[in-house]
Amino acid sequence: MTGFVDRQRAAHLMQRAGIAALVLSAPEAFHYATGAWIGPAGLFRRAGGGFVVIPARQDLPIGVVVADFNAAQLRTAAPEAVVRSHPIWIESAPVETVSHGLPLAGRIEAGLASLGRAPDFSRPATFDLSGSVRQLQSLLAEFGLARATLGVDLDFIPAADFAAIQALLPDCPMVDGSPVLDRLRAIKSQREIDLLQQGIFLSEAGLERLQVDAMAGMRQADLVALYRQGVADAAAGLSHAVATAEYVTLGPRAKGADAKATAGDPLKCDMVCTVGFYASDMSRNFTFGPPSADQAELHAIAERAFEDGLAALVPGNTLAHVHRVTTESLARQGLRSYRRGHFGHSVGQSVFSEQWPFIAADSDVEIEAGMVLAFEIPLYIDGLASFNLEDQFLITPDGPRPMNRLPRRLEGIG
Numbered sequence: 001m002t003g004f005v006d007r008q009r010a011a012h013l014m015q016r017a018g019i020a021a022l023v024l025s026a027p028e029a030f031h032y033a034t035g036a037w038i039g040p041a042g043l044f045r046r047a048g049g050g051f052v053v054i055p056a057r058q059d060l061p062i063g064v065v066v067a068d069f070n071a072a073q074l075r076t077a078a079p080e081a082v083v084r085s086h087p088i089w090i091e092s093a094p095v096e097t098v099s100h101g102l103p104l105a106g107r108i109e110a111g112l113a114s115l116g117r118a119p120d121f122s123r124p125a126t127f128d129l130s131g132s133v134r135q136l137q138s139l140l141a142e143f144g145l146a147r148a149t150l151g152v153d154l155d156f157i158p159a160a161d162f163a164a165i166q167a168l169l170p171d172c173p174m175v176d177g178s179p180v181l182d183r184l185r186a187i188k189s190q191r192e193i194d195l196l197q198q199g200i201f202l203s204e205a206g207l208e209r210l211q212v213d214a215m216a217g218m219r220q221a222d223l224v225a226l227y228r229q230g231v232a233d234a235a236a237g238l239s240h241a242v243a244t245a246e247y248v249t250l251g252p253r254a255k256g257a258d259a260k261a262t263a264g265d266p267l268k269c270d271m272v273c274t275v276g277f278y279a280s281d282m283s284r285n286f287t288f289g290p291p292s293a294d295q296a297e298l299h300a301i302a303e304r305a306f307e308d309g310l311a312a313l314v315p316g317n318t319l320a321h322v323h324r325v326t327t328e329s330l331a332r333q334g335l336r337s338y339r340r341g342h343f344g345h346s347v348g349q350s351v352f353s354e355q356w357p358f359i360a361a362d363s364d365v366e367i368e369a370g371m372v373l374a375f376e377i378p379l380y381i382d383g384l385a386s387f388n389l390e391d392q393f394l395i396t397p398d399g400p401r402p403m404n405r406l407p408r409r410l411e412g413i414g
Contacts, residue, residue: 002035002078004189007058013180014056020148022054022177023136026156028349029181031277033062036077039070041088041127047161048129051136055143063139065132082142084135088127129161133168140172151177182356186346187370192278193394195240196347196372199273199280200392200403202242205234207269207284207406214261214413216288220250221257223267231273240276245353247271249386261414263289266385272353279353281374282404283390288414295385299410302377302389305329306408309343313375314399319363326377344375347392371395
């Protein structure tokens with residue numbers, strides 16, 4: 001498969017949920033299933049820009065409904081998929097490059113005629129949901145799923161679109177397939193792991209650049225620019241697209257982007273680096289010059305809680321157990337009333353670096369080999385420092401394997 005779907009695991013999860021196929025419309029889910037971009041119709045973030053059908057039966061291929069503008073690219077990117085297309089607003093015409101005495105406009109008209117479109121063909125202002133669903137209906141019929149129970153990504157589909165889809169597919173009962181998709185994406189393929197590891201390599205290169213070149217007197221925006229330059233230098237020549245998001249807190253109380261760093265300021269660098277649509281997540285903490293005694297002790301508390309929680313981050317334990325162990329570690333160190341909603345999360349492909357499952361008090365999710373989890377100890381103490389100690393781990397049968405190499409200690413800069 002060109003995409004990232006483990007069909008065997010998908011079949012097991014769908015069987016357990018009582019659904020015959022996943023029908024997904026979120027742009028991120030489309031890429032996860034196909035390895036290809038959904039195209040410009042997906043930018044509207046509405047159902048119908050494209051659909052992916054993942055049948056529970058492993059002998060059936062993945063089916064795709066995509067905009068006609070992107071159909072050829074999709075067939076090239078995912079040659080094993082069955083592809084149907086629907087018209088969107090973008091007009092495109094083939095043309096003969098050799099004129100044969102015909103003017104350009106005539107050759108363009110001839111190219112349009114070769115498409116075999118009906119005389120009354122017209123394009124919608126954006127895309128037509130009903131036209132997209134008709135192509136989906138055709139795919140389902142071809143796969144023998146015309147009356148099957150479908151799991152759809154209700155955590156994405158707008159309510160109005162869902163009602164329209166139900167009306168257009170009255171013979172297909174629809175249930176929420178989002179939990180199945182979440183569990184499917186929680187276990188990463190090797191290609192996904194490689195992308196997430198690459199993101200950590202790049203983030204650490206950016207932080208090393210920041211650590212070396214940061215100086216008191218720099219604006220917060222200048223510090224972020226150092227990180228970005230370090231990432232860009234390390235990413236030179238990489239074939240995948242790279243993007244960053246920086247959650248930086250400068251000073252004992254958060255300063256604005258134009259504020260300048262002064263001696264004694266703490267600096268939290270919670271950095272997300274996305275490679276090939278997969279977002280890694282890590283955080284390190286610094287002080288401009290030596291830390292105060294309180295800042296050093298605050299970071300030491302985070303380090304001890306990190307080690308205690310990490311010891312519990314092993315296959316067979318639940319994420320709630322990890323949360324409890326970490327909370328108890330903070331309590332033993334005197335922070336008995338400190339309450340944190342989660343101490344980490346899965347990472348991967350989404351609109352945000354934090355995705356299900358979360359290391360939370362109410363999570364009964366069992367830790368499994370193949371998960372990639374960001375484990376974090378955020379201690380935001382207004383007037384002292386906002387510190388977050390965060391590493392990314394691949395869960396192996398023997399326990400968590402760190403993807404990071406930078407030390408977790410509080411570092412001085414500037």
